[in-house]
Structure formats: structure tokens, C-alpha cells
Amino acid sequence: MSDTTLLDRAGKVGCSDHTILKERGQREVFCGLTGIVWLHRKIQDAFFLVVGSRTCAHLIQSAAGVMIFAEPRFATAIVEERDLAGMADLNDELDRVVARLLERRPEIRLLFLVGSCPSEVIKLDLQRAAERLSGQFQSRVRVLSYSGSGIETTFTEGEDACLAALVPELPQTADDRPHLLVVGALADLVEDQFRRLFDDIGIADVDFLPPRRSRDLPAIGSGTCVLLAQPFLTDTARALERRGCTRLAAPFPLGIEGTSGWLRAAAEAFGITLATVDRATAGPRARAAQALDRYRADLEGKRVFFFPDSQLEIPLARFLSRELGVELIEVATPYLHRAHMAEELALLPSSTRLVEGQDVDRQLDRCTDAQPDLTVCGLGLANPLEALGLTTKWSIELLFTPLQGFEQAGDLAELFARPLHRKTRLRV
Numbered sequence: 001m002s003d004t005t006l007l008d009r010a011g012k013v014g015c016s017d018h019t020i021l022k023e024r025g026q027r028e029v030f031c032g033l034t035g036i037v038w039l040h041r042k043i044q045d046a047f048f049l050v051v052g053s054r055t056c057a058h059l060i061q062s063a064a065g066v067m068i069f070a071e072p073r074f075a076t077a078i079v080e081e082r083d084l085a086g087m088a089d090l091n092d093e094l095d096r097v098v099a100r101l102l103e104r105r106p107e108i109r110l111l112f113l114v115g116s117c118p119s120e121v122i123k124l125d126l127q128r129a130a131e132r133l134s135g136q137f138q139s140r141v142r143v144l145s146y147s148g149s150g151i152e153t154t155f156t157e158g159e160d161a162c163l164a165a166l167v168p169e170l171p172q173t174a175d176d177r178p179h180l181l182v183v184g185a186l187a188d189l190v191e192d193q194f195r196r197l198f199d200d201i202g203i204a205d206v207d208f209l210p211p212r213r214s215r216d217l218p219a220i221g222s223g224t225c226v227l228l229a230q231p232f233l234t235d236t237a238r239a240l241e242r243r244g245c246t247r248l249a250a251p252f253p254l255g256i257e258g259t260s261g262w263l264r265a266a267a268e269a270f271g272i273t274l275a276t277v278d279r280a281t282a283g284p285r286a287r288a289a290q291a292l293d294r295y296r297a298d299l300e301g302k303r304v305f306f307f308p309d310s311q312l313e314i315p316l317a318r319f320l321s322r323e324l325g326v327e328l329i330e331v332a333t334p335y336l337h338r339a340h341m342a343e344e345l346a347l348l349p350s351s352t353r354l355v356e357g358q359d360v361d362r363q364l365d366r367c368t369d370a371q372p373d374l375t376v377c378g379l380g381l382a383n384p385l386e387a388l389g390l391t392t393k394w395s396i397e398l399l400f401t402p403l404q405g406f407e408q409a410g411d412l413a414e415l416f417a418r419p420l421h422r423k424t425r426l427r428v
């Protein structure tokens with residue numbers, strides 16, 4: 001079954017004027033468990049226990065296993081056939097697994113029970129299990145739960161669900177003094193760069209969610225200004241707004257223009273002049289411009305097609321089109337949050353074909369008809385498309401690589417230029 005609708009003029013989101021094609025058909029995406037790969041590296045005293053099948057264990061192991069050089073901070077509690085058949089009490093089994101894990105790993109301070117397709121299908125109540133275990137291990141470890149299931153979700157929703165689960169745990173601020181909360185997992189190096197930039201601009205009171213250690217959960221309240229660092233944090237933003245925080249409207253910090261707009265939005269909220277921002281960022285912007293110059297010749301005029309996968313598609317397309325002269329054939333995204341994406345849409349060329357959702361067969365037809373120079377897609381589609389002679393970029397790589405901010409703008413461009421280089425070298 002599939003359904004394609006020419007939805008609307010996105011004029012509703014402000015000054016953008018894109019026609020959006022909405023598709024509801026077969027989808028080709030990873031599940032939310034994938035987020036564990038970058039989240040377990042970010043929160044250093046957290047452990048992610050997937051309650052799932054051997055397939056779930058394989059996914060996590062193969063996606064993250066190669067990066068492990070110490071004791072892993074994730075594992076899978078396998079739901080066996082007898083569990084599925086109702087022959088064992090899963091809650092008892094889970095309690096036993098958790099007790100063994102915490103005995104072996106006393107350094108764990110925050111334990112996430114991560115739901116999967118099997119645990120959802122058998123309706124295992126992980127939230128209740130987390131509450132029970134939190135009570136049992138009180139003072140020693142906090143136990144939370146979220147779903148990483150692949151049923152009707154895409155892989156970046158795992159991070160959204162994880163951070164949304166953290167929001168109720170955040171302490172309340174003592175007063176309403178304005179302070180900044182940057183939300184979305186960023187590489188430590190990028191976080192440190194942003195902290196320095198905010199300081200140079202004159203915003204000293206900045207917290208990041210998720211924090212590096214669970215004991216450093218930031219306090220929030222009505223003075224909290226939320227600046228999203230990732231475009232896929234719908235539930236987290238909603239949970240923060242319910243706690244009285246204010247989301248700042250901004251583009252996302254990819255490329256020079258996105259990073260400048262992101263920093264300017266924060267500055268404006270703190271009554272800091274744009275001239276101050278421009279002065280503080282002149283050096284990094286110049287370095288980023290120089291770095292981008294190296295890749296402009298490779299990318300200018302190249303025709304790029306985005307399949308919906310990471311939810312980073314629109315900010316990436318904006319960056320490629322405006323800063324490197326790429327021609328956008330189609331930009332598809334799993335979900336389009338019109339309010340969070342308003343500033344990005346306003347910057348996209350109005351001729352861009354935007355697609356929300358997926359009907360993979362139709363999309364493959366459009367892609368092969370268009371014969372793009374570069375196709376950005378999930379791992380499952382990359383090999384078949386390469387076999388058809390198309391050049392691809394795995395969108396998941398964009399989540400594993402530090403890409404935000406001025407200093408990373410060159411690396412971001414290089415990620416798109418590299419497959420084109422490879423193709424040229426193979427032809428020689």
C-alpha cells in the first residue's frame with residue numbers, strides 16, 4: 001500500500017514557498033537503536049541495555065562494535081522464544097540481568113532500558129520496569145527507559161526519545177534568570193568550540209543536553225532558552241517547552257551560514273548585538289570560508305538527490321546549495337517539522353522539490369531517471385544504487401562525524417566531495 005499526496009505550499013511556515021510532496025509507502029531506514037552508537041560515547045557514565053532480539057544485538061554490535069576499545073557501554077538482553085511465548089516472567093528475568101550488570105559494572109550511574117520491536121510487540125512495560133529498578137537501586141543508579149523500535153520510526157528518533165526521557169530528570173532552576181541550553185548530542189570537541197564562541201559573544205551561562213556525565217544534568221526553568229543543535233528533537237523540544245523553556249527559532253549549525261544564524265539567534269535572545277557576534281566570529285568564519293574554497297570546484301554545479309533518512313537532509317541541502325553551489329534535484333526527509341525547520345526552509349531555493357515521508361519504489365524511479373551526480377541515502381539503498389552506476393553517500397556517516405560549527409565546515413564539504421573523488425579515481 002502506498003499513498004502519494006501533493007500536500008501544500010509551505011507558505012504556512014513563513015517566507016518559504018515550497019511545494020511539498022507527501023509520501024506514505026514502503027520505507028528504507030534504520031531503527032532508533034542506532035542512536036546508541038553515538039549516545040553511549042557522549043554520556044560517559046551511562047549504559048544502554050537494549051531489550052530485544054538477536055537481530056537488535058547484531059545491529060548494535062556491527063554498527064558500534066568496531067569503535068569499542070574498552071568495556072562496552074551497551075548490551076542486549078535477548079528476548080528468547082520462551083519469553084515471547086509467555087513461558088517466563090520477563091520482568092523477573094530483566095531484574096536479574098540488571099542486577100548482574102550493575103554488580104559487574106559499579107561505574108554505571110545512568111541506565112537506559114531501550115525498547116525494541118520485539119519488546120513493543122509483546123507490550124513489555126519498560127517504563128514501569130525502569131521505575132521499579134530505580135527504586136531498587138536508588139541513590140546508586142538512575143534507571144530510565146525509551147523506545148528505539150523501528151516500527152514507524154527513523155534512526156535519529158532514538159536520540160530524540162533518549163533525550164526526552166531525560167527531561168523529567170532535569171532539576172528546576174532556582175530563579176528565572178536567562179540561561180542557554182544547547183540540545184542535541186555534539187562531539188566533545190564541537191561542544192568545547194561552541195562554549196568558547198558563546199563566551200566570546202558574551203553568553204557565559206551555557207549548558208548542554210545531553211551532558212558528558214549524568215551527575216551534571218542541567219537545571220531548567222522559565223528562564224531557559226533552548227537552542228536545538230539537531231533537527232530531529234521534536235519530542236525533546238516539546239518536553240522542554242512543557243517545563244517552561246523557550247525554543248529559539250534558528251537554522252541549524254551546519255556550514256558558515258547555519259552556524260552564524262544559530263549563534264545570532266542565541267545572541268538576540270540575550271540582547272547582544274549582531275555586530276558583537278560578527279566580531280567574535282570573524283576569525284572562525286574566515287577559516288571556514290577558506291576550508292570550503294578547497295571543495296567548491298568539486299561540488300559546484302553537481303546534482304544531488306537526498307533520500308529521507310537522518311532528518312538532517314534539509315539543513316544539509318541548504319548548506320550544499322547556498323555555500324557550495326550544488327544543484328538540488330530532490331530533498332526528501334522522513335518528517336518535516338514546519339516550525340523547527342522554518343528558518344531552514346526560508347533559505348532553500350524555492351524551486352527545490354521537497355518530499356516528506358517515503359515511497360521507496362517511486363523515489364528510486366525518480367532518482368534513477370534523474371541520474372544525479374551524488375545520492376545521499378541509507379546504507380540499505382547505497383549498494384543497489386552503486387550497482388546501477390550512481391555515486392552515493394551514506395547518510396548515517398553524517399551522524400558519526402563531528403560536523404557542526406565553523407571549524408568543521410570543511411570536513412562537512414569533504415564528506416560530500418569524497419565519493420565524487422573516489423568515482424573519478426576508479427574511472428582513471
Ligand code: SF4
Pocket residue numbers: 031032033052053055056057059115116117118148149150151
Ligand atoms: S529494534 Fe526492530 S528494527 Fe531495530 S534491530 Fe531490533 S527488530 Fe530490527
